[in-house]
Amino acid sequence: MAIAPVVEERPGCGRGARLLGALMRRFVRPFVARLPWTPLTLRFAGLIELAGTLLPAPRGTEVVPVRGLGCAAEQIRGRGVPADPRRVILYFHGGGFVACGLRTHRRMIARISQAAGIPVLSVAYRMQPKVPIATSIRDCVDAYRWLLDRGVDPGSIVIAGDSAGGYLAFAAALHARRDGLPRPAGIAGLSPFLDLDLEARIAHANEPLDPFIPARRLADMVRTVFPDVEPTDPLLCPLHADLRELPPVLIQVGSIEVLCCDAHLMAERLGAAGVPCTLQIWEGQMHVFQVFADLSREGHAAIAEVGRFARRATSPEAARAA
Template sequence: MAIAPVVEERPGCGRGARLLGALMRRFVRPLVARLPWTPFTLRLAGVIEFAGALLAAPRGTRTVPVRGLGCAAEEVRGRGVPADPRRAILYFHGGGFVACGLRTHRRMVARISQAAGMPVLSVAYRMPPKVPIATTIRDCTDAYRWLLDRGVEPGNIVLAGDSAGGHLAFAAALHARRDGLPRPAGIAGLSPFLDLDAEARIAHANEPLDPFIPARRLGDLVRTVFPGVAPDDPLLCPLHADLRELPPVLIQVGSIEVLCSDAELMAERLGAAGVPCTLQIWEGQVHVFQVFADLSREGLAAIAEVGRFARGVTSRQAARAA
């Protein structure tokens, strides 16, 4: 039965967020618009992860390397969060499928852990073009299977990710269902990239407003990461998958970013599939503003909402099992 998604417009764009947007519009968008998608450029993408070492995790954060997966991973616990083998957030970082990793996202992931009061398994999946996107998705699905094999109940697991990682959170849930695994408690997408067809973004009112991402450049991303894939392939494009029986979803997006198109379309299709979805549109915020929470303080409020969502969906599952 179809249900209407809950759309929450979050007002308030502080001075820090406005400054961040202005700086991105002046320096970042022109660079992204002109940077060629060549093998050499993609090799340089790895430098971003090393630069991420400059983003120190908040004081009191604990990280433990995780072995036994086909890729690197770590457990992140924010300040005051105890080790808890019974529940977890499974997090996939963004970076256009080709960049970033554990270091770049550790500060934000630690904040999510603290907000939710539970450990986060942060996964550094293998990335295209070194591996096909099917391998990337398998790494994410295997991380979910790894948690289940260690006794974590599916109702105590929330899948989450930002940008490309938001795509992978949905893809992992869909592929886990195809593999016969139980569904997780919830999915949280932060500015998720979900549409392999750029036309809706190009036509969206936010295309000239986005200070970070020119919509047309996302076509280069798709050609690199999803070569030969039809835009409506249900196995690789969550927007066109059978979304029925997915768990409750939280989507956060900035009101001026071009991926608002993806968020709105996914919320609409989740509702049509009968999946509870809350879409939060944050005024004046840029793509994955949560990672810039030290400057855009609204990012901290959004992270608190992610934590509230994770606690809520896992509590509901526990109550049903009781």
């Protein structure tokens, strides 16, 4: 039975967020727009992970490398979070399927862990240009299976991710279902990339407003990461998959980012499939604004909402309702 998604408009854009947006619009967007999308450029994209050393985790964070997966991973516990193996957030970082990793996202993920009071398994899935997107998805599904094999109840796992990692959160849940695995407790997408058809983004009113990502640059990414893939392929485009029986979903998106249309479309289709979905639209915020929580009170507030969602989704009450 179809249900309407809950759409929450989150007003207010503080001075820090406005200043950050202005700087990104002035310096970063022009650079991203002019940067050639070539094999050589993609190789250098891996250097972005090194910048993560400039973003140390908050004081009191515990980071433990995790072995046994086909890719690098680590458990992150925010300050004061108990080492409770009964509840886990499984997190996939963003970066356009070609960049970023454990270090770039450790600070934000530690904050999510602290807000939720739940440990996070952060997964550095293998990326382009070394492997195809199917391998990235498989790494994410294998990480979910790894948790299940170690006795973690699926009703105690929330799968989450930002941008490309948001895509992988949905893709992992859908492919896990195809593999016969039980569904997780919830899915959280932070500015998720979800639509392989780029025409809507190019024509969207947010295209000139987005201070970070030009829509045409996303077209280059899709041609590289999803070559010869039909935009409506249900195996690789979550928007066109059978969304029925997915767990409750939280989607957060900035009101001025070009991926706002992805968030709206997914919320509508989840509702049509009978999946509870809360879509939070944060006024004046840019792509994955949560990562800039040091400069933005809205980033802190959004992370608190992700933590609240994870706690509720993995609560005994939610398990009984499921």
